[in-house]
Amino acid sequence: MRGRGELPNMTEIAIVGGGPSGAMCGEQLARAGHSVHIFDEHLAWEKPCGGGLTHKAVECFPFLLDNPYPKKLVSSIELISSNEQSVMLDMSHPIVIYSRTVLNGMLLERAADAGCKVQRSHVISVDTAAAKPRYCVDGEWRTADFLVLAAGARNRLLPGTRPLERDELEMTQGYFVPQTCDAITVKFLPHFEGYIWSFPRCDHLSVAFAAAWLRTPARSCAHIYRASYTKRIFPPRARNFTATFCRRRANARFRSAP
16 A cells, blocks of 8 residues: 555565465565565464465466475366266366465565565554554554555455455365375365365365355255265275264354354
């Protein structure tokens, strides 16, 4: 936020949000000679979605492939319809899949190496009424020349805007399964507005479903998980683990789901 045009050297820039977008933005700005401070209440954290990088991303930023961090290259994807018909697609260029915490951690390390100050803190408010934007962190109001909001679609920080509402979002529930395979799987279910995916990472599967938040009743969860641990989603050795784990967790997780 603030005017456009080329930034003078050593501009003070605060970035709210240290996920992949905020970390990449911070690194690029710091390498251009600016003073950058990244704030995030979690920093690198794990979740079942995120961590996949397309060929276009790797072409633009080769370091996303050429590094020692654990990753998996996947060159095929299986799509399964709600009536169990399937097709296997071979990709001309592989997708690079990281654990989300590994990818985010790598990007934050690069930002710090470029000169960013990375701080685990929660920015609770932003004020853009003055000539320079202000932000409140750890109970203290601070000023920057520019402020970058990279805090996600549901943040409430920018005055005059609103976060996305629940009926505009999908909910995601996922698990990490101690098994891996060589293809991505995406499965659609009958009478269900959403899908299940299985992404192979370096040492586990990231398996989850995505569904319209307010149009997914809790009673659908048992059906979702019964489908998710069939042979069409998991390799054989993962089925027993997943079936047991999902039975234990599904009711507890979803009885209180919105």
